[in-house]
Structures are given as structure tokens and as C-alpha cells.
Amino acid sequence: MVKVKDLDEIVNGDLLAEPLINSFGALLLPAGTPITERQIRMMKMWNIKSVSVVMDVENYDSWLSDDVLTYAYRVFSERCPWTPESEIEADLFRMGVVHEARKVIDEMHKRR
Numbered sequence: 001m002v003k004v005k006d007l008d009e010i011v012n013g014d015l016l017a018e019p020l021i022n023s024f025g026a027l028l029l030p031a032g033t034p035i036t037e038r039q040i041r042m043m044k045m046w047n048i049k050s051v052s053v054v055m056d057v058e059n060y061d062s063w064l065s066d067d068v069l070t071y072a073y074r075v076f077s078e079r080c081p082w083t084p085e086s087e088i089e090a091d092l093f094r095m096g097v098v099h100e101a102r103k104v105i106d107e108m109h110k111r112r
Contacts, residue, residue: 002017002018002052002053002054002055003017003052003053003055004050004051004052004053005050005051005052005053006049006050007040007043007044007048007049007050007051010035010040010051010053012035012036012037013034013035014034014035014053014054015032015033015034015035015053015054016029016030016031016032016033016035016051016052016053016054017031017051017052017053017054018031018051018052019031020033020043020048020051022046028046032054035051035053064098064101064105068101068104068105069097069098069101071101071104072097072098072100072101072103072104073097073100075100075104076093076096076097076099076100079100080093080096
């Protein structure tokens with residue numbers, strides 16, 4: 001799973017999910033590169049504000065608050081009244097909940 005992070009949110013070792021390309025089309029860093037403190041400083045010099053990073057699949061929703069996840073679960077469950085019957089279906093359902101939570105967060109940011 002991919003998440004866009006502001007440079008201030010990046011931690012040493014986060015993996016780039018997409019290649020980092022400058023305004024001239026030159027490759028700065030390839031996808032899959034572990035980000036270092038030095039690279040973060042360089043990105044700030046290049047005026048890069050955020051990058052896409054790979055989220056740990058096991059913890060892909062760890063950045064969401066419990067309140068947002070609970071609300072998103074309720075909304076998604078009403079829209080998709082389905083009970084997962086396998087681990088794969090449970091993962092798909094959870095992804096739907098996370099997608100709904102992202103929509104809630106995006107809406108909150110738009111209102112600011």
C-alpha cells in the first residue's frame with residue numbers, strides 16, 4: 001500500500017513507492033530506494049514537499065485514528081452489507097474501510 005507523506009513525516013528507512021523525478025524529467029531517486037536523512041535534506045533543497053512511500057502491509061492503517069476507522073467502518077458496512085468469509089475477503093473489506101477513512105480525512109482537509 002502507498003501513502004503520500006510530507007517530508008516532515010518521513011522517517012529514515014521509508015521506501016519510495018514511485019521514482020522521484022525533477023522538473024526536467026531527470027531521475028533523482030528510483031522507486032524502492034530507502035530514504036535517508038541526507039536525501040530528505042536534498043529533497044527540501046529541491047523544494048519537494050511530499051513523496052509516495054510504501055506502507056508496511058501489516059500496518060497499512062496504523063496512521064488512522066481509532067475514531068476515524070470506527071466511523072469509516074460504520075459507513076462502509078452500511079454501503080457494503082457483506083460478511084467476509086475468508087482471510088482474503090477480510091483484507092478486501094478492511095481496504096474498503098481504509099479507503100472510506102481516507103475520504104473522510106480528505107474531506108476534513110478540504111474544510112480547513
